[in-house]
Amino acid sequence: MSHDSSPWWHPGLHADRRPLLITRNRILAGLRAWFADHDFVEVEAAALQVSPGNEAHLSAFATEAILPDGGREPLYLHTSPEFACKKLLAAGEPRLFSLARVFRNRERGALHHPEFTMLEWYRAGEDYDALMQDCAALLALAAETAGARRLTFRGREADPSAPFERLTLAEAFHRYAAIDLLATISPEGATDRDGLADAVMTRGLRVAPDDTWADLFSRVLVGLIEPHLGQGRPTILCEYPVSEAALARPSPRDPRVAERFELYACGVELANAFGELTDPAEQRRRFEAEMAEKARVYGERYPIDEEFLEALAVMPEASGIALGFDRLVMLATGAPRIDDVIWTPVARGRAR
Numbered sequence: 001m002s003h004d005s006s007p008w009w010h011p012g013l014h015a016d017r018r019p020l021l022i023t024r025n026r027i028l029a030g031l032r033a034w035f036a037d038h039d040f041v042e043v044e045a046a047a048l049q050v051s052p053g054n055e056a057h058l059s060a061f062a063t064e065a066i067l068p069d070g071g072r073e074p075l076y077l078h079t080s081p082e083f084a085c086k087k088l089l090a091a092g093e094p095r096l097f098s099l100a101r102v103f104r105n106r107e108r109g110a111l112h113h114p115e116f117t118m119l120e121w122y123r124a125g126e127d128y129d130a131l132m133q134d135c136a137a138l139l140a141l142a143a144e145t146a147g148a149r150r151l152t153f154r155g156r157e158a159d160p161s162a163p164f165e166r167l168t169l170a171e172a173f174h175r176y177a178a179i180d181l182l183a184t185i186s187p188e189g190a191t192d193r194d195g196l197a198d199a200v201m202t203r204g205l206r207v208a209p210d211d212t213w214a215d216l217f218s219r220v221l222v223g224l225i226e227p228h229l230g231q232g233r234p235t236i237l238c239e240y241p242v243s244e245a246a247l248a249r250p251s252p253r254d255p256r257v258a259e260r261f262e263l264y265a266c267g268v269e270l271a272n273a274f275g276e277l278t279d280p281a282e283q284r285r286r287f288e289a290e291m292a293e294k295a296r297v298y299g300e301r302y303p304i305d306e307e308f309l310e311a312l313a314v315m316p317e318a319s320g321i322a323l324g325f326d327r328l329v330m331l332a333t334g335a336p337r338i339d340d341v342i343w344t345p346v347a348r349g350r351a352r
Contacts, residue, residue, distance in 0.1 A: 026146075047078055124318045230264035
């Protein structure tokens with residue numbers, strides 16, 4: 001039955017989707033049990049926040065609170081529960097997880113939905129290598145719960161029980177694009193736009209006069225690298241350039257890169273993890289740079305959550321990760337679209 005011709009609540013279409021949705025519930029229960037067994041406490045983050053996050057290319061849904069005196073205050077639906085979770089780390093919670101409904105504007109497609117479920121978890125006093133081990137356990141658990149031996153997406157497969165591939169961004173750029181990425185980054189983290197542009201043009205990719213270094217980095221990553229990731233087994237793509245990791249601390253091994261990794265399976269990005277930055281002054285500088293870029297590209301800025309920066313000053317060293325729960329269910333069930341594994345997808349403009 002066509003997704004375009006019938007709404008999700010049509011009995012025939014729901015009958016087709018229901019086995020996937022029941023499997024979603026079983027995976028959700030299994031993940032909650034896993035976290036409980038590993039001494040994590042589940043927390044609930046408020047969806048309404050004074051700032052939805054401060055990454056240049058994340059777009060939020062804006063609203064406002066009407067106060068008892070008739071005054072109005074701007075609020076946003078959060079794009080992630082990250083700020084709230086880190087405040088709880090500052091408050092003293094050592095291990096926590098959240099299954100949060102989050103909201104992102106400008107996003108809709110096979111892998112994107114304007115409202116979706118984000119699984120985030122944090123470990124105080126532990127480095128981000130522990131999160132890689134968590135990911136291996138959770139992917140295997142999701143597949144086992146779904147009765148699947150492999151994760152699948154549109155003809156691509158990955159064995160969740162196989163040892164994960166671990167690949168740095170520098171290695172990935174060299175292997176799949178023949179580009180020396182770190183040669184375009186100074187020891188202080190400054191980026192060489194023209195140097196990267198020259199390398200990108202040799203690979204036959206478009207370079208526009210107003211492209212930034214970040215634009216070119218993303219074009220190579222999406223066009224030449226991501227299709228190869230998570231094929232046969234999941235891939236950990238790690239050591240992102242510092243300029244591409246606004247909330248991660250620099251690596252003690254190489255100041256040009258940060259403690260950030262992304263998890264891929266079947267060519268699909270599943271998770272984004274950080275060794276968390278806890279320097280409020282540096283975090284403010286990065287947020288301001290991100291909002292300047294948002295203003296340049298989209299003509300808008302989001303406010304900075306001052307309480308979040310205050311909390312960073314007392315937050316312990318920690319690692320944290322955000323995983324797209326709906327995407328994980330897709331890969332475990334073999335569903336071709338994210339709408340197939342969401343109980344009540346957001347409607348598309350049929351209201352009157």
